[in-house]
Amino acid sequence: MNQANPSIGPHEGIELKLMLDGKKNLALFYSDYEIPNEFHKYIENKELFLNKFQFQTKFKNLFIDFFIISKIGNDENIFKLSNLIKRSIEESEFNPEIERSIGRLLGYQEVDIEHFIHQKMGRRENKKYYFFYPYGFVAQGLCNKAGLQAPVSIRP
Template sequence: MMDISKGRLGPHEGKEIELLLSGEKAVAVFVEGLPRTAEGPLQDSKLKHFKKLIPTTKDINLEADFLFLPGHERAAKDLAELMKKSMSSPGYDASLERQIGSLLGYSQLDIEMYIQNLKDLGRL
């Protein structure tokens, strides 16, 4: 059994570009526009990008920017589809959340800590 108390639940916010360029992460998603730090790597073709509208349960579409390393377009498209399923369904699905977390580069320990947090909050 995994000891989730050793996890460190926290976002990659502000570090995504660095994590992508170091290869620690293959895909990142932004819902509030791309950070300025993405401009150079996109121009140099070190990173690839696409936008996708993600429908939500609140009848609004979220415009998401997906950044990914060359060769990881399939993972980015898979992430977009998983997010679409997750955001258009009421509540959370642990299996979907695990897949999303994995594609976003979180450790299994951190993902399980996140799932446990959702359970503790009564959202799962």
């Protein structure tokens, strides 16, 4: 993204290229979004590594599977990211510091992370956009699984 028009959205469609070009070390997918097929060959050849984490949500009997793909098999950032996601799910309030750390680990530019946080905080104040979980992409998936109508969200 550029400084004049910051935004945040998924690296969808270019994530593998960013990883192979060395511009992104971690990719994140979760229960509602399958790992794109183009990743499988690299995982099978051990050029990329797949790690799965499952977290319980605040919804009764609802779990989310998170898949973190990394360039290094035992990258300490895999566990940092999984712990941050868990904290994000457990937090009762939106925590910008957790979200900044998640965004950085996922390879987003600072200007885009700040844009996401400012938009998220503005939506948080407007009850119409209240999410059950602080992180937009998690909230959207949870609302879908729970059969709730979720507002349009910003997904990193």
